[in-house]
Amino acid sequence: MSLFSEMLKQLVDANGSNVYRIAKNAQVDRTTIHKAMSGDRVPGAAFMEKLFCALQLTPSEKNRLLEYYNIAKLGESKYRLRNQVKSIVELIGAIGFPDDSAASPSRRELEFPKRSDVQPFSGVYSVSNMVREVIEEEIYNAKEPKICLCVPVNGTFIFNLLYSLYIQFGGTIQIRHIMRMRKLTGDMSGCLHNLDFLSVAAPFALAKGEGYKPFYYYGDDGVDQDLIADASYRIITSKHVVSLSADLKSAILYSTEEMVGHYRMGFEGAESASFPFILPYGDPEARRNTEKTWYGGACYMIKPQPCFFLTPDQLKSKLIFDRPGVYEFAKPWLAKAEMHGTFNKESICVFSMEGLERFVDGGFVDDSPKYLMNPFTIKERIEMLSTFKNALVCGLITAAAADCGEFKITGTLTVLLNDEGLNFSVIDGEGRSFRTALVCEEGIKAAFRDFFESLPVSGLVYQKSDMLRAVDGFIEKLKGMAGW
Numbered sequence: 001m002s003l004f005s006e007m008l009k010q011l012v013d014a015n016g017s018n019v020y021r022i023a024k025n026a027q028v029d030r031t032t033i034h035k036a037m038s039g040d041r042v043p044g045a046a047f048m049e050k051l052f053c054a055l056q057l058t059p060s061e062k063n064r065l066l067e068y069y070n071i072a073k074l075g076e077s078k079y080r081l082r083n084q085v086k087s088i089v090e091l092i093g094a095i096g097f098p099d100d101s102a103a104s105p106s107r108r109e110l111e112f113p114k115r116s117d118v119q120p121f122s123g124v125y126s127v128s129n130m131v132r133e134v135i136e137e138e139i140y141n142a143k144e145p146k147i148c149l150c151v152p153v154n155g156t157f158i159f160n161l162l163y164s165l166y167i168q169f170g171g172t173i174q175i176r177h178i179m180r181m182r183k184l185t186g187d188m189s190g191c192l193h194n195l196d197f198l199s200v201a202a203p204f205a206l207a208k209g210e211g212y213k214p215f216y217y218y219g220d221d222g223v224d225q226d227l228i229a230d231a232s233y234r235i236i237t238s239k240h241v242v243s244l245s246a247d248l249k250s251a252i253l254y255s256t257e258e259m260v261g262h263y264r265m266g267f268e269g270a271e272s273a274s275f276p277f278i279l280p281y282g283d284p285e286a287r288r289n290t291e292k293t294w295y296g297g298a299c300y301m302i303k304p305q306p307c308f309f310l311t312p313d314q315l316k317s318k319l320i321f322d323r324p325g326v327y328e329f330a331k332p333w334l335a336k337a338e339m340h341g342t343f344n345k346e347s348i349c350v351f352s353m354e355g356l357e358r359f360v361d362g363g364f365v366d367d368s369p370k371y372l373m374n375p376f377t378i379k380e381r382i383e384m385l386s387t388f389k390n391a392l393v394c395g396l397i398t399a400a401a402a403d404c405g406e407f408k409i410t411g412t413l414t415v416l417l418n419d420e421g422l423n424f425s426v427i428d429g430e431g432r433s434f435r436t437a438l439v440c441e442e443g444i445k446a447a448f449r450d451f452f453e454s455l456p457v458s459g460l461v462y463q464k465s466d467m468l469r470a471v472d473g474f475i476e477k478l479k480g481m482a483g484w
Contacts, residue, residue: 171209
């Protein structure tokens with residue numbers, strides 16, 4: 001029996017009623033309930049919704065049963081994979097656009113304990129304190145701080161510390177990070193491992209500066225074929241090498257020039273044999289891919305708001321031309337508008353219903369430079385929504401609105417996926433600047449593609465009929481605001 005069937009049986013027993021009466025109240029077949037309880041069948045979503053009501057579940061009971069239901073329906077691996085993709089999108093969106101205006105703290109030499117040539121550490125507290133001191137000593141005292149990491153993603157405290165310091169110093173700290181990844185297979189079993197690396201690396205890559213450089217290689221189970229098999233849990237600075245146990249509860253600290261030089265040389269050799277994991281927008285390949293995605297290539301998109309197909313003339317009519325830098329900052333948005341005439345209708349856009357409501361209320365498109373633009377008038381908003389609705393009805397575009405209670409899409413993040421790669425773009429609240437990073441690893445691309453293709457039946461987005469009703473409601477709201 002699955003966790004789903006076991007919990008369903010417990011809830012039916014706790015209901016104080018028999019299966020016949022529950023089936024009658026839910027207006028479903030009692031045989032299907034029996035088969036679900038025995039683990040012989042996983043019912044459809046509509047059946048489960050009726051059953052939820054009949055069982056009179058608490059919110060926590062419903063959420064847990066729904067989780068077990070999805071695991072039983074998809075398989076645990078596929079469920080975890082899709083949930084991890086969703087979590088990464090929400091994580092990056094929640095981080096938002098780092099504050100460039102914050103002044104970086106001045107580097108002043110701090111005092112740290114003098115270390116023996118070789119020193120063992122045991123216990124989580126002892127190890128984490130030592131790691132913190134080693135990292136801070138490098139960042140504050142080294143003339144050109146550089147940290148080399150061979151640390152798995154379970155080293156959460158290490159990445160949290162590094163990210164905090166990386167942001168404080170404006171991305172000027174040089175961090176090289178190598179991770180072993182798994183090749184894409186038919187069952188996508190290795191994708192979850194690769195996604196874990198993305199969840200660690202993406203916040204660094206989208207922050208200010210380009211000091212963080214992640215790399216990956218496809219490791220083999222054979223130790224002799226593994227690039228960094230003997231250094232898979234190490235932190236290397238200019239003065240120290242930290243060798244960590246797999247559970248991060250014990251460590252050995254080496255503080256001799258010979259050991260540091262030896263391991264740094266080994267790391268550099270592994271780096272040269274690895275692949276860049278995330279390319280910043282400044283990289284020519286990342287820029288070409290992003291522009292290829294914008295300019296009509298079929299792709300999957302997650303956006304704050306739907307594609308409104310604004311023309312360059314529409315955007316120009318809203319620009320405030322006496323603002324400094326208007327031409328420079330408006331250029332990328334005008335370029336994106338140029339592509340709408342060749343927009344590929346095979347593309348799929350997932351947007352936020354909250355973002356659409358922001359547009360209705362304020363007249364601004366989230367991914368446009370607000371400080372350089374006047375808002376769209378109520379009449380223009382009505383026309384834009386009507387055009388969007390007609391495109392949906394006629395099948396000219398494919399779009400889905402995310403249910404913000406299930407899938408949170410913020411106003412600062414855009415995700416674009418095509419055959420070439422996966423693009424993440426974050427934009428500041430005023431649209432003054434944006435940062436884009438490109439991931440080309442095949443397993444991660446496959447995981448995101450699977451996530452997009454699963455959305456229509458995932459419960460994370462509204463059905464098309466509900467979305468169209470919401471658009472009609474927004475149009476009526478705008479007409480009321482206009483006094484029509």
